[in-house]
Amino acid sequence: MLDSNFQHAVAALLTIVSLYGIGLLASFVIGKKVIDVYEKILARLPLVQTIYGATKRFLHTISQPPVTGQRVVLISFPSSEMKAVGFITKIMRDKNTGKQLAAVYVPNSPNPTSGYIEILSTENVILTDWTTKETMTFVVTGGTNAPESLRFSQKTKQQEPTDQR
Structure with missing residues (x-):
């Protein structure tokens, strides 16, 4: 009989290899077709369709550059x-x-x-x-990975220093 730690290690390894394989497959045309079939199956499931579709649209939207100004x-x-x-x-x-x-x-x-x-x-x-x-x-990352500086307040004309000579 196999040790349970060994079984867990093999399961983790198989999971990693499977995920890598899926990613590799997705990078090819056949993988894109598999993903399209998978998405069509998901689209038929009522609750999953709502959550998956909304999440996909949201991630697509924020990954696009804004039309005007900073997002x-x-x-x-x-x-x-x-x-x-x-x-x-x-x-x-x-x-x-x-x-x-x-x-x-x-x-x-x-x-x-x-x-x-x-x-x-x-x-x-x-x-x-x-x-x-x-x-x-x-x-x-919960804020642990952030740029060194940030504008924290809105700059208004009243806040800007005036030159009084």
């Missing part, structure tokens, strides 16, 4: 003293005032596919110079 932002969340990293997913307009509003997705750590959607005035959004990849790494 990665900071917003005051959950309080005005704290900032959360988010992605602008859509710019809208307030029907009453005409002000621009930003739909900002705030991902949870370490699973960025779950999070919050906040709608706020674009005046309350702090643009960053982070790329989507840097931000996702920051979120997944």
Whole structure:
């Protein structure tokens, strides 16, 4: 009889080899067809279709460069003293005032596919110079992997120093 530790090691090795094989297969045309068949099967399952489809669309959206401006932002969340990293997913307009509003997705750590959607005035959004990849790494690692500097506050004309001679 085989030792259970040996069985676990063999199972882990087979899992790794299988995942590598699937990745290798996916890089070829035949692999793409297999993935298409797999996605069609998933599309037939009611709950899985909703979650998988939404997650796939979300990841596709944030991986694309934004139409205008920077996509990665900071917003005051959950309080005005704290900032959360988010992605602008859509710019809208307030029907009453005409002000621009930003739909900002705030991902949870370490699973960025779950999070919050906040709608706020674009005046309350702090643009960053982070790329989507840097931000996702920051979120997944719980903030341990971050650039050295960050603009934490919104610069307004009132805050800029004036030259008084």
